[in-house]
Every structure is written in structure tokens, then in C-alpha cells.
Amino acid sequence: MNVHENISFQGAQVLKMEETTRRLNEKEKILERLKKNLRALKESKNVLLVGSLGVGKSSLINSTITALTGKYDFYADIGGGDKHVTTTFHRISRDEYWDPEDEGDKLLCLPTFIDIIGLDAQLSSSDEKEDTVNSMLMNLIINGRLPENCDLLDVSKQLKAGKTIKDRSEEKKLTVDIIMVVISAKSPSIPQTLIDEIYREANIKKRKIPVFAVLTKVDKCDMSEQELEDKKTEICEAIGITQDKLLLCRNYQPGDAPDIETDIKILEFLTTLCNPRFKAVTLEKVEFEEPEPPPPPPTPAPSPPQSSSFWKTALQWAFVVAVIAFFLYLIQQILSKDNRYNQNTMNQRKM
Template identity: 25%
Template structure:
């Protein structure tokens, strides 16, 4: 239940074409990587426990397939999104990893995420916080191809969460620094915007008018070092049983930036 209602700005601080999803969906459906040696753009999602990483992947699948879908994600597995024709998939994939947790020995280790960025983690690897992956392990990929590497790193964070623990924030900074050293572009997706603000719960179209959400995003930008224009607020599909054009608008807007950023990086490999 939303207990507080926050004032809205007179004019939105970021423009978005609400409801005009045909062009965005067509862009995504026609997308092909520029680099012929890269079959798909690999998107790695990371963030605190409960931020909505798996829900984001399912929501993207919902939007592109035009109906509700559900996919259980386990281990380090590549999640493909099927096109209308069976056996045909979009040329971008997602990898979802277990959430970052407070304290040493809990959640996925930053060491393993750094290896994943470089493509050293094989499909099916189960992250072990107390025993990171090392060379010689059956799930260690010693010779990653351009396809195995991560092309864009996306932090997923809940707008409705309490203040982030310092240890979790430090882990996220370490991951960001590793990606920066590799030249990998980075974005952030802020979820649960409907739960964080009464005005946005009333209408998602208030997202860029909400003073509360703007402050949340500004604080998040300052704490993690991700520029505001790389932070994208969305609402995942959760309790809905049918599609919603405003939900689709925000997800497609975020998805387009994600694949464009990843494609620019992959084209340089």
C-alpha cells in the first residue's frame, strides 16, 4: 500500500514518447550487431538481492512477445528471447547472477563477476560466495570468444529499497571499476517505481515529474557514479495478467539504450 504522495514537477525533466511503442519495438526486432563476429550482444545484470533482475528479463520477454511469459533463471545461464518464429531468437542475451548481499561470504563474489565480464565463466556455473571460480575449474573458460564476453553491464536497483548497505555499495563500485577498466559500457535500471511513489503508482506517466523519484535517482547516481542519463526508471511486470502500454514504453526505452551501448562496445572487439 502506498502511504505517501509526493509532489510532482510542472514539466517532466526527461522527455519520452508515451504509447508510441511501434517504432521502438520495430527497432529492437530489426536489430543486428554491427560486428559480424558477434552473434549476440551479451547483457550482464547485477545488483542487490530482490532488485528485480529476473523480473526485468521476463518483462523484456513479455514486451517483445506481446504476452505474458515466465522463465526460471538458475546458475549462470544465458537467457535468450524467442521471436515469433520458433527456433529464432533476438541477437541479444541476458545473464542474471545471484544478488549482492551484505557481508563477506554472502551472495555472489565480485571476483566471479569480474571473470564473467571477461567471458571466463561457462554456462551452468553455480556461484559459490566462499569458493570463487579459478583457472582449471571445469566451468572456467580459458579462451573466451567475443561472443562469451559481456558487452554491456546493467545495474538493477529498486527505487523502493532502503538505503544501501555500505558493503553492498562497495561491491557494486568494485564491479563498476572492473567494467570501466575493460571499457565495458554501463547503465542502471531502477525498478519498482510504482511502489516508491504514490504519484507514479497513480500513473506511470508521472515518473519524470516525480520529485521523489528524481531525488532517488540523483542520490543513486552520486553513490555509484553512474551518470543520470544512464539511469533508466521502469516498472517490471509483476502482478499484471495483461499487457500495459505505459509499462512497455519504459521497458522498450531502456532496452534500446542497453543494446545500443552494448553494440557500440562489441563493434570495437
């Protein structure tokens, strides 16, 4: 390497180090904003990850915790292929992954992640009047009616067989505060029927719950930047959210080195998700009364009896007959008088 090449190489190294330092400083600033939001929370939020089988829900949990702590671990069990790895109601609380050196940060209200079984879109329906296996399962989980480590495969089978769960009171610490819809960039289309059911569960049933979305595996798909942006727009419109509530990211895998860009994207997204303004509320239903029945229609006036009409007509005809008879009588009298006159005249002539 000659002198000029050595100077160019050293210059490139310096620029790279400066860029790395700048991005590390940016990551620290985002972490501070995240901590500010977390300090404003009264308690940790329960974040439910929902999506189809194999979209990367468990990997996303591990990646998010890696971005927070700088250490990768199997907080959520991951797998591959078309077999369910997550089959239970798995709750990963702050105490399982957060152990900072700063004592002041230990009580930050970091989210509790709820990892569940991948949902089969074929068990969903766009008909809001139809209770499907997925909608019933989500409703039980969202409202805290299933215990931790519940066998969700068995619950799904029982619901599919038409059985109903025995009365079980809601457990406050298990109710969901945020729903995170996870979709794989490798999927050719978004699971619209499943998304429709998530929307109904999050907006028009018992509670109204903020919804976010993540498009995973962007590093493993063949889409261009423009195609990814189009996919992002399509997902936001399907779920009914703004684009700041959707994250495009790649998931960390075991053995991956820390990546500043990945960390920054995840932490920015987490900062938005932990904003105290986003909170679930119980929908208060207003009671309504049935409208009073309309007053009965007015009773029509009784028509005169037909007998009265008959006599009226009869009297009219009797009058007509009397008039005719009277005129006939006059004519008869005139003719009779005329005949008598003619008879007298003839008698006088004979005499």
C-alpha cells in the same frame, strides 16, 4: 443514464481509444528504432544483470521479454523473501524467447540475458586493492571463465574459503558486453561498495564495458515523483553514467495484463542499450620500462694529506722563530757594542 451522461461517457471512451491508439503507434515506432539498431549489430550482446538479493533481476528479464513479445513467461525463475532463487549462471538467449511471425525479424540480434545470484554487499569493499568474493566472482563471469549452469553458490563458498579456480580459458560466447545494475526502489540506500566494485570491473581491469542501470519496483515504493528523480540522480552519480542509461520501471508479474506505458519505457531503454556504439573493448596495456638509475654523484677532490699541512705549519712557525731570533741577535749585538763603548770610555777616564 440520461442523454447527456451517455454522450459524455461515449466521448470519454472515444478519447481513451484515441489515446490508446496513439500510444500503440508510438510503441511501434520505438520497436522499429530498436530493430534498426539490432540489424546494425553483427552479433547478439551478452547483458549481465547484477544487483543485491531480491532487487528484481529475474523479474526484469521476464518483463523485458514481455515488452518485446507481448507474452509473459517464466524465462528467468522468480521468487520472493530472503532466499536465493537464481543460484546458477543462467543464460537466456534470443532463441529461447524470440519467435516472430515475420521471417525477416527472426535473425535480429536481440540480447542474451545473463541472470546470476544476488550479490551480498557485505562481501564487497571500496578498497580497489582488495579482491573480495564479489569482485572475483564478477571477474570470472565477465571474462567468460565460468560455464553455463555453473553453481554460483558453490563458487562463492569456495572463493570465500580462499580457494582459486583452476586455469580455465575464456569462452568468447560467454564474455559480457553490457552490465546492467539493478537496484530496488524499496531499498533505503544504494549498495555503494558493490557499485564501486562493479565500476572497477567494468572500467579499470581487463576490459571496459558499458554500464546501464534499472531502478525497479517503483510502483511498490512510497517515494514521490521528485524523490524518484532524486534517487535517479543519486544512482547515476554513484555509477558514473548519464541519465539516459537509467530506467525507472515496474516489473510485470504473472497474470498482469499488458501495459503500454511499461512497454514503451522498457523498449526505449532497450533501444539505447542495443545501440551499436555501446560495445565492450579489451584494454590494451602499454608496456613501460624502469627508469635508468641516476648517475653517481661526482667524487670530491682528495684533500691534501695531513702531513703536508703539518710541515707547512711547521715551516711557518720556523720562519717566525728565525725572524724573532734574528731580531734578538740584532738587539744583542747592539747592546754588546754599547757595553764595549761604555767600557772603553771608563778606561780612558781612569788613565
